[in-house]
Amino acid sequence: MSNHIALENVSQSFSAEETKVELFNNLNLTINQGQSYAITGPSGTGKSSLLMLMSGLENPSSGSCTYVENGQKKSLTLLRENIGFIFQQFHLLPELTALNNVALPLKLRGDKQALTKAKTWLDKVGLSHRLAHKPLQLSGGEQQRVAIARALVFEPKFIFADEPTGNLDQHNATEIADLLFACCQENNAGLILVTHSHALANRAEHIFSLADGHGIATAIEQLEAVS
Template identity: 60%
Template sequence: MSSSIHLKQIDHRFTLAKQQVSLFEDLNIELHSGQSYAIVGPSGVGKSSLLLLMAGLEPPVSGEVQFQKSGKPQLLKSLRQISGFIFQQFHLLPELDALNNVALPLKLKGDKRALTTAELWLDKVGLAERMYHKPQQLSGGEQQRVAIARAFVMQPQFIFADEPTGNLDEKTAQHIAQLMFDCCQQSGAGLVLVTHSMELAQQADTLLQLGQGKLTVKARNQATSRVGALC
């Protein structure tokens, strides 16, 4: 079943020192499951805010964020229920081993096969032999692989990743990025990531560039277009 996220006429701003700072104005864009998108741009232009809007985690000041399945509108809260999240900070529970960190979302839903499914995903990310280790016993790259497995364990239709390789060395970051893209491709999930790395961003199907008052959209091997404005 194909899914899509539609941002329609989005305006978004925040207040800083009693001054209103506008991030997006009349922004329109569509995201589709099975496709990958990279949000890039200078610090402070609103990359993470855009990611939160796309994920339905933050409401825009005006405009509409719509989630659709097979072209039919769905409640926005249903998007959050079928989404996975990967962050720069791994957000693993220190008292749980890798297996139970990955299994936790399934356990919270009462899934009796939670541990079995978690084992399968840890094997997919190359951590079958480390599943009983706690986060403090794992390297940064291994912790991020646990976080990736946890994000995919619920069979999400979209993965949202905010600087997922920001705390990793270059070699480990390349491995983690490839793993993330591979998992999305195999599962059919859409991937939306924020990154400062142009090398990582260029692996995505579509580049979303924030800067100079514009959102510039460039599909791989296609011409550049501009969608909406930033002020």
């Protein structure tokens, strides 16, 4: 079996106004490196929380989330440097230019080619003319592109994206989706998307639909374009 992230009997809940809210119960899910997944479902069913659990950024109320490499179970924290996360709210550093926001993950790793690689990725997302602009000088869609370039610049093993095309028009959304899926294939990365877009979800190899507190995993074939 390929390297993968394993969620076993995972439940997640939180307290709100002295009431316990359960998002999901006893979910079992395997995320294989090199495959693509979409998480869909109505608002409030825990899609973003599930994404945070898969990436190791949050811990479940119960159950386990592990990274299995060459048959050996390991803590998800060991995978953290190989995870790219595209947040819905971007989380760009306002004092840094687009170029330096993208280069930052590489600089933290001591990569001397950080700026060169960052320029390459900003060009890939169509922002070669915005290198010196800070986040507040960019539109929401442009900020999303910077966030995507930052997540992909170090070629992670797994890419997690929370509504990655939610702030883009249809043309730009298609271009960014093409880029995400191409990166997944070229680098043998796992791609996990939270999305309300049926078109984007249907491009994934697997769909995980959350509803009524329970997850239903469904494998689908890649859809052919209908002319």
